[in-house]
Every structure is written in C-alpha cells, then in structure tokens.
Amino acid sequence: MNTMTVEREAPPFAAVAPVTAAVGSEAIGIGFEGVSVAYGSQTILESLTLTVKPGEIVALIGSSGSGKTTALRAVAGFVQPTAGRIIIGGRDVTRLPPYARNIGMVVQNYALFPHMRVEDNVAFGLRAQGQAGVIKNRVPECLELVGMTKYAKRYPRELSGGQQQRVAIARALAIRPQVLLLDEPLSALDAQIRRAMLDELAKLHRNLPSLTVLYVTHDQTEALTLADHIGIMRDGKLIAYGDVQGLYRHPPNRFAAEFLGRANVLAVQGLMPLGGGYARVRFRDRHIEGVNHHGLATGSACFVCVRPHDLQFAPSAAATNSLTGVVRSVQWLGELHNIMLSVGDETLRLSCSPLAEPPEPGTTLTVHFDPADVTLVPEAESHVN
Structure with missing residues (x-):
C-alpha cells in the first residue's frame, strides 16, 4: 500500500x-x-x-x-x-x-x-x-x-x-x-x-x-x-x-453571564441608585457599587457580575470595591494564574498574569475591583422574544 x-x-x-x-x-x-x-x-x-x-x-x-x-x-x-x-x-x-x-x-x-x-x-x-x-x-x-x-x-x-x-x-x-x-x-x-x-x-x-x-x-x-x-x-x-x-x-441574566465567558456572579440585595447609571447593593456585610445598565428598581434583589480578570490585588483610586476570602486553590496555566477564593458560601475566581510568589491555599486574600467593571444583573430570567 x-x-x-x-x-x-x-x-x-x-x-x-x-x-x-x-x-x-x-x-x-x-x-x-x-x-x-x-x-x-x-x-x-x-x-x-x-x-x-x-x-x-x-x-x-x-x-x-x-x-x-x-x-x-x-x-x-x-x-x-x-x-x-x-x-x-x-x-x-x-x-x-x-x-x-x-x-x-x-x-x-x-x-x-x-x-x-x-x-x-x-x-x-x-x-x-x-x-x-x-x-x-x-x-x-x-x-x-x-x-x-x-x-x-x-x-x-x-x-x-x-x-x-x-x-x-x-x-x-x-x-x-x-x-x-x-x-x-x-x-x-x-x-x-x-x-x-x-x-x-x-x-x-x-x-x-x-x-x-x-x-x-x-x-x-x-x-x-x-x-x-x-x-x-x-x-x-x-x-x-x-x-x-x-x-x-452587560449580560441580561445570570445564565448569559456565566455561559458567555467566565464570570463571578454573586447574589445581592438592597439596590440603591447612585446616579450616573450606577447603584449600590449589599453582599453579606459589604456594599458593592456597579453599573445599573438594565435600570433595576430601588430595593431590587439581583446579582452582581464581575469577570475574573477585573479583580486586582492592590487597591487603586478606581477600584473602590473589595472582598476578602480564603484561598482555596491556585492553578498555573503558563500565561496566567487562576486563583479560587471562598467568600462565605460563595466562590470568587481571579485570573492574573503569572505571579512570582502566588498565595498559598488557606491564606486570607483581599481583592479589589472597579465599579465600572461590575454589572448588576436581573434576578428574574425571561426569553428575548
């Protein structure tokens, strides 16, 4: 042959x-x-x-x-x-x-x-x-x-x-x-x-x-x-x-947020409009500010969506939001590190450039993020048609 x-x-x-x-x-x-x-x-x-x-x-x-x-x-x-x-x-x-x-x-x-x-x-x-x-x-x-x-x-x-x-x-x-x-x-x-x-x-x-x-x-x-x-x-x-x-x-619902790209989606309460298209919500004992792109009403229960690459280790003038959690795992993927945190009962994922000294599992870590990188997502889901 x-x-x-x-x-x-x-x-x-x-x-x-x-x-x-x-x-x-x-x-x-x-x-x-x-x-x-x-x-x-x-x-x-x-x-x-x-x-x-x-x-x-x-x-x-x-x-x-x-x-x-x-x-x-x-x-x-x-x-x-x-x-x-x-x-x-x-x-x-x-x-x-x-x-x-x-x-x-x-x-x-x-x-x-x-x-x-x-x-x-x-x-x-x-x-x-x-x-x-x-x-x-x-x-x-x-x-x-x-x-x-x-x-x-x-x-x-x-x-x-x-x-x-x-x-x-x-x-x-x-x-x-x-x-x-x-x-x-x-x-x-x-x-x-x-x-x-x-x-x-x-x-x-x-x-x-x-x-x-x-x-x-x-x-x-x-x-x-x-x-x-x-x-x-x-x-x-x-x-x-x-x-x-x-x-x-600005995904319109939780499924879209999680299906199209990796996302951190957290259930929040007590929406309070801040003007300029922004609003404040409550997550556990913390407040988070984000973009109210979908015009959710005062007091609405909803979700916040923030992408893993928008989380930062160091605070900045823009990154006024912060959450603290316990490191569960650290994965090195060559071009980036994936870090998984436990924040109460929720899981938070962070992606960043390779770290010379990545955090150890079990350590406490605070991450910061800009309100402009947070989208408030409606709790109710309906189809487009």
Whole structure:
C-alpha cells in the first residue's frame, strides 16, 4: 500500500480582487418570525424571533439540546417549522425545499465526497444546479479564496482536517449563496488549528463583506472572535441577544453571564441608585457599587457580575470595591494564574498574569475591583422574544 504524506495546513485564505462576485452583489439577511419546531409533543424551538442583518455574522450559542442547531436547520430547510416564518432576503422560504433557498452550508464533519477530488467536490453544487458552464472559472476562484488552489487534484483523505474544512467552505461559496450557514465547523479540529481557522474565517468575511453568516457553536471563544452579534439559547428559547461587547459586559441574566465567558456572579440585595447609571447593593456585610445598565428598581434583589480578570490585588483610586476570602486553590496555566477564593458560601475566581510568589491555599486574600467593571444583573430570567 502506498503511503501519502499529508501537509499540515494550507496557506491562509487569499484575498481575491473581485470578492463580491463570489456571493452576489446584494447583501441578504435572515429573519426568524415566531419560529417554533416540535416533534410530537416535544417543543425543540419555541417562538424564535430574530433578525440577522445583511452582511453580518450572528452566532447562536448554547449547550446541547438548546435549540441552536434546530434553528440553523430550519433556515437550511432540513427542518419544517410547526409555526412561524423563515425569511431570506425579504422572501418567505418557509415552505421551500433546501435547494431553492440559495444557501451554502458547512457542517462539523465537512461531508466531502471521499471518492471525488477537491475540485470535483467544490463543483458538486454547481453541477447539481445545472451550472456546469461556470465550473471552469468558478472552482479555481473559490479554491484561491480559501488558499487551496494547489490541492485541487487531491482526495479528501490526503488532506488535514483544516484543509478539508477549507474545501467545504469553497464548495459552499461556489454556488454564490445569499447566506452561509456554519454548523460547528471547527469542533473536529485540534486547538491550535481551531485558533488559526478562526482568524482565517474572520479574514474570509472581510473579503466577502456582503455575505450574511449564521454561525452555530457551543464554543464561546469562537462566537466572541467571529460574531457581530450573539444569541444565547437555552431549552429551545433565545434568552439573550446583543452585540458582542455589550452582551459580554452587560449580560441580561445570570445564565448569559456565566455561559458567555467566565464570570463571578454573586447574589445581592438592597439596590440603591447612585446616579450616573450606577447603584449600590449589599453582599453579606459589604456594599458593592456597579453599573445599573438594565435600570433595576430601588430595593431590587439581583446579582452582581464581575469577570475574573477585573479583580486586582492592590487597591487603586478606581477600584473602590473589595472582598476578602480564603484561598482555596491556585492553578498555573503558563500565561496566567487562576486563583479560587471562598467568600462565605460563595466562590470568587481571579485570573492574573503569572505571579512570582502566588498565595498559598488557606491564606486570607483581599481583592479589589472597579465599579465600572461590575454589572448588576436581573434576578428574574425571561426569553428575548
């Protein structure tokens, strides 16, 4: 049996001059209007209303069974809604078959045909649509866009995982789709290649600014890196939605705070507005000041959310909040130290640059933080729709 040497990765996605030609000249958006999906008596997706604006990337994140993949499959036409409408570019496609929706899709296992060479995989959708006449020019164009030109004659088994993903993206773009659907496309890759591919996907979208992308993932880093807006799904409902930085800094509920990035979330009481968008709350025997971004009323019970990297060892003029706890554990992760404290019955996590002399477990430690880095989060949770 002959052995084949597999190259580690292809070159980065190339910048092709007429990039807008790859997906058409007009940007197209996606709309969910009260979309529900049920199998028998079990509701998988409940009354989802969401708009993906033309040319933007929206990521849907959530744990397994949250409904995020069902939402994407509804757009693709693989799942039929039991209620509501799917809109693509102002056109109601709810009852249209997948091939009539002009979408491109990349799934987590890439779904390349093993018996076809790279160039034939990329051309497959064009042949299925009866566009054989454009294959000669379109296939090389798309392979160049994803940096896979010199691999055109290879079979999928002769490529690495990252290279196969590039081919799958080229195939999706070859039909010049109005929207691109990405269903956990990086989950099968190792960590190093995944980070590189995130950069390349971002570069690809810069080269194709009119392409509307719906990206489904359980990985918060992928969502934070790529998306313009993020939707957080739970139990078939959209429970949080917003622009990336706004949703990260001011989560609307506890689940969103803890799911999107690591967070310290503490139950507090006795909210007292301070003016300027700030408020004071009581945690045990201490007061904490933070941003009242959601306009919570006087006396409200709520949570405070502060990220581990916003906690400091030394007090400063800005860091007027402080908490004292007992060190439970210290982890060195190369580029940072993670320290876990017990503050009464609560756990507080701190992340910082590597320490020459980290604190010992069992010692008492006081941490300080700026009110501007604290968000007051509503106690009650409701979904967005």
